[in-house]
Amino acid sequence: MKGRRLGAFLLVAILVLSVAGPSQAAISARHWSRLGLSRMGHHWTPNLDKPLFGRHLDLVPGQTEKRTFYVRNQSGEQARLRVSVNITKAHRSLQRDAFRVAARTRAGWWQHVRHTGSHAVLWRTMARGAVIPVTLRVRIRPRADNSSMDRGLRLQVKVRLSQRIR
Amino acid sequence: MTSNLASVGRVLASARTRAALSLGVVMAVGATGTFAYWTDDAVISGTSFTAGTLDLQVNNGNSYATTTLSMTGMVPGNTSAEVLTIKNNGTVPLKYTMSGGLTGTDAAAYGTAGSLLLTVVLNGTRSGTGNSSTCTGGTTIVAPVALTATPGTAIIGVRRPTTALAATATESLCFQVTLDPNAPSSLQGKTATATFTATGTSDVS
Numbered sequence: 010m011k012g013r014r015l016g017a018f019l020l021v022a023i024l025v026l027s028v029a030g031p032s033q034a035a036i037s038a039r040h041w042s043r044l045g046l047s048r049m050g051h052h053w054t055p056n057l058d059k060p061l062f063g064r065h066l067d068l069v070p071g072q073t074e075k076r077t078f079y080v081r082n083q084s085g086e087q088a089r090l091r092v093s094v095n096i097t098k099a100h101r102s103l104q105r106d107a108f109r110v111a112a113r114t115r116a117g118w119w120q121h122v123r124h125t126g127s128h129a130v131l132w133r134t135m136a137r138g139a140v141i142p143v144t145l146r147v148r149i150r151p152r153a154d155n156s157s158m159d160r161g162l163r164l165q166v167k168v169r170l171s172q173r174i175r
Numbered sequence: 176m177t178s179n180l181a182s183v184g185r186v187l188a189s190a191r192t193r194a195a196l197s198l199g200v201v202m203a204v205g206a207t208g209t210f211a212y213w214t215d216d217a218v219i220s221g222t223s224f225t226a227g228t229l230d231l232q233v234n235n236g237n238s239y240a241t242t243t244l245s246m247t248g249m250v251p252g253n254t255s256a257e258v259l260t261i262k263n264n265g266t267v268p269l270k271y272t273m274s275g276g277l278t279g280t281d282a283a284a285y286g287t288a289g290s291l292l293l294t295v296v297l298n299g300t301r302s303g304t305g306n307s308s309t310c311t312g313g314t315t316i317v318a319p320v321a322l323t324a325t326p327g328t329a330i331i332g333v334r335r336p337t338t339a340l341a342a343t344a345t346e347s348l349c350f351q352v353t354l355d356p357n358a359p360s361s362l363q364g365k366t367a368t369a370t371f372t373a374t375g376t377s378d379v380s
């Protein structure tokens with residue numbers, strides 16, 4: 010009877026350890042960020058400490074500003090990338106068709122943001138170790154009239170790397 | 176019925192069944208662990224974008240009326256001059272053009288004769304008084320040009336300055352009006368008003 014109990018205990022213990030095993034590995038993997046960001050694609054950090062376009066930028070009709078940053082999948086496995094643009098304080102400057110905000114990766118199509126709030130502009134699967142450039146573009150239409158003057162918006166970018174569930 | 180319940184109870188009470196059930200619990204926990212997934216987020220702090228303001232002013236105002244350039248009882252060869260300050264009162268660099276011409280009852284007479292001549296001098300200073308004041312020094316940017324009876328006639332047709340006028344920057348223009356020494360006598364006693372319009376643009380290309 011004692012031997013049977015011991016056997017049952019060992020079986021349960023082995024099962025628990027086998028389930029807990031990957032979790033232990035995952036915990037140790039958290040020592041570095043799964044998501045790497047870089048302005049130039051050389052030095053990688055978990056966050057870009059400064060805004061892409063600076064804290065404040067004045068634009069005039071016809072002016073276009075672009076900035077590119079790089080995302081690296083450092084998770085050690087395939088993952089899903091999602092880049093969102095959050096626009097606030099737009100005061101209808103987007104609806105008035107004065108400001109144009111868009112994002113793309115490499116030479117892909119520009120994904121336009123036409124309303125305030127958070128919008129996913131890029132989502133794709135990233136291979137282990139893959140690097141993807143993300144370019145953001147902000148501009149005022151060349152034909153924007155004086156009513157666009159002094160209008161503005163605030164732009165924030167959120168990058169999320171998620172484990173890919175098959 | 177009772178015997179069936181008793182047999183179920185016996186089965187549940189057996190060590191083997193309990194081990195299997197506990198294994199199921201463990202496997203259920205394991206399965207839940209398999210479906211959990213990780214995410215890693217980064218927020219790139221925000222930027223405020225603002226459409227710049229464009230505000231071109233003359234002598235610190237959007238319109239400016241002056242009598243300094245006026246000449247009463249002028250005769251051929253008389254001149255008058257005044258220094259005007261062009262200011263970028265906006266938040267973005269600008270360039271500007273200027274148009275102007277004559278209005279009033281006798282504008283056509285002066286326009287046809289081409290006898291009122293305008294000269295614009297960058298950074299020129301006014302010297303002299305009354306009907307003999309002139310612009311001295313500086314750089315002439317508009318050589319003597321006859322004012323027409325069409326106020327929209329281009330006077331500075333090419334956007335200036337070459338290097339855009341930065342926000343809050345100013346430049347000084349000296350305007351000089353001359354009654355052509357060869358003006359016809361038919362203009363005697365006639366009056367016209369000169370009007371100039373400076374138009375700023377954010378297109379600094």
